[in-house]
Amino acid sequence: MTQKFDVVVIGAGPGGYVAAIKAAQLGLKTACIEKYQDKDGKIALGGTCLNVGCIPSKALLDSSWKYHEAQSGFAIHGIEAKGVSIDVPAMIARKANIVKNLTGGVSTLFKANGVTLLEGHGKLLAGKQVEVTAQDGTTQIVEAENVILASGSKPVDIPPAPVDQDVIVDSTGALEFQSVPKKLGVIGAGVIGLELGSVWARLGAEVTVIEALEKFLPAADEQIAKEALKTLTKQGLKIRLGARVTGSEVKKKQVTVNFTDAEGEQMLTFDKLIVAVGRRPVTTDLLASDCGVDMDERGFIYVNDQCATSVPGVYAIGDVVRGAMLAHKASEEGVMVAERIAGHKAQMNYDLIPSVIYTHPEIAWVGKTEQQLKAEGVAVNVGTFPFAASGRAMAANDTGGMVKVIADASSDRVLGVHVIGPSAAELVQQGAIGMEFGTSAEDLGMMVFSHPTLSEALHEAALAVNGHAIHIANRKKR
Ligand code: FAD
């Protein structure tokens, strides 16, 4: 007999699994379809983020940072650490364990909340029927009142550098190296390229990042991006801007990359090459031709602000739809859609999705950049505070970077918080909370911040917006 559900979710990444759990919590009979298999051939939940994205990359970033600190950050504290070495397979195994724990945790949550897991490939048919094809080829059809498409994204490939997952790898392959490459090339200076480049640079690889654009981190505030380029370059990353890869050749376990920049044709040889030129939506065999769901010109599933597709009762969330390809954006869309299906009037605030790059120092922001606001003709006041003046940052010997708060010049409402520095992601979240409640810079300035904390840098930057900082000289009023 055909199984019927109130909600069927296709994909169990941070968009899909969160949507499924939320829907079940709201009393809806919910199923979630997932096909991703781990190395043991078992279905693993959690999508890109848990299996080959956010979590494993942060595990390696944390391991490699500890190694880097032991190598060169301890001496200043008077700690002698001789003979420090790195066991790469052990580091990779630790990462795999974390992934296993977390993906297993999602299965437990499904059971605890009564979400039915359907293993296999999901395809939306006409009339909100969904076909599930198991690994052995058998199919079943389930019926749904509502369907949530959450099929995610995968790495973009470029013809000049075809991925073989041996010498030329994508982000997934770059999480699996069993030794430190001597020379590592990275195509693309986006979030993923910089994070993975940092991991291997900290472990001793000589890293060159080849980026087609002239401008570094164009989405970030220009002042922060400039500081980031300076800092990462000082750390040893060779960042070649305005350099477009045109070809590559793999020979004897090495790859020669051809690219063009302002000086003409260039060539570099690496032991490994990571292709990190962006991600694209996954819609392969997801939609039957008569299911009625439209796509946009870039291959994303077309949705409105509430994630409704062109078919009533069919929604799409996460990386497969417009907007930032971020796990927290996917999850919040999942919650919004589940609540709307349950009859609530949930909305999501797309203006306050924080962005983070987990380099060291971290780079994070929420709201608008100074250049965006200028282009929109909004008059602003800006306050900055350098970590070099923070007692807590000095204690930790981590004084690079700054906090920048941008507020509307007439209302004082905070419109952007931008941080490069220690724990930037956590600091920016404080800005995001304030901004969600419409905080002014003065409000933030009037709050009591614990001393000594890194958060005090946010306090001081907010005070600096109106020339009231205590621990740095304020800019003279013009
Ligand atoms: P996905 O996580 O891609 O999940 C989609 C799931 O659907 C997959 O499990 C897939 O197998 C399944 N699926 C697809 N089609 C079907 C089908 N037809 N039938 C059944 N199942 C199907 N984001 C952050 O916010 N913070 C970070 O620090 C961060 N770091 C990242 C690091 C790396 C290296 C990468 C690659 C990404 C990172 N991201 C990060 C991005 C983040 O992983 C994605 O934004 C997020 O996973 C998107 O969630 P999703 O649920 O939309 O899709």
Ligand code: AMP
């Ligand atoms: P993101 O989209 O943030 O993951 O970043 C991917 C980066 O890769 C972008 O900044 C692109 O400009 C860059 N990129 C794309 N194609 C090429 C190429 N052929 N050579 C060098 N950089 C590229």
